[in-house]
Amino acid sequence: MTRPVSLIGAPTDIGAGARGASMGPEALRVAGLQAALEAHGLDVLDRGNLAGPPNPWQPPTDGYRHLPEVVAWNQAVHTAVHAELDAGRMPILLGGDHCLAIGSISAVARHCREAGKKLRVLWLDAHADFNTSVLTPSGNIHGMPVACLCGHGPQALIEIGGTVPAIAPKVVRQIGIRSVDPGEKRFVHQVGLEVFDMRYIDEMGMRHAMELALATMDANTHLHVSFDVDFLDPEIAPGVGTTIPGGPTYREAQLCMEMIADSGRLASLDIMELNPALDVRNKTAVLAVDLVESLFGKSTLMRDPERRR
């Protein structure tokens, strides 16, 4: 039996380079997320939306855009996600831009430390999100969450979980990466982040990439999935702020989600960067809900769930 689920809305675009991800939580609700999960027999509670400062839309200060506001939002996310895990529930964070993964994953990491669990983070994204204020020209913090979680970033963000760094790079597996700045790429290699980029998926296939990304987890491993909707090819998912061509197709994305479901380890989830202002009749939100259903075991295929091969 899967544990009960809590939906947590974080309606902000405070770390993004385009406005609109603040409308993401409501678009996911309108696309029927709660009913879709309930149809799979899950007990789902919608906790409503977190509150935080408005987006002042200012240029960067000392290399960061809206840092005090980003800290406030991430503190709210951290507290809410940790409370759900403490209560034995599975948090699903409805973003909101991807800077909020700092609050979410630092809470998951803290929970794992407290519960004596191992952690695996799957980062599904077109971008590595491993920028720093020195490496990024924009200062948009949604390009920095993985670096911050690994201890590289402003003090107020890296210490949100109480332990610095919140996670070690070796717990992260990135899938679908196809847009990395030159300095960011050097830094990713330097810390040894494991990346299955689109070239890897082209050559080896999604199945092989996911087999490796999910390998060596055991019954005591907490699997967190951070799903940036721009992971998907923009042909099928136009409703994001930073579209990068050449992403996973519908079938590749379904396979990715189904293999995560088959692992049986999913324990927390972020659904990030959905931007209804750029979407077409909410189709990207509907697709995201469809994929999340697969994450929770809906099979689009004829396969017998008892016999997985």
Ligand SMILES: [Mn+2]
């Ligand atoms: Mn991202």
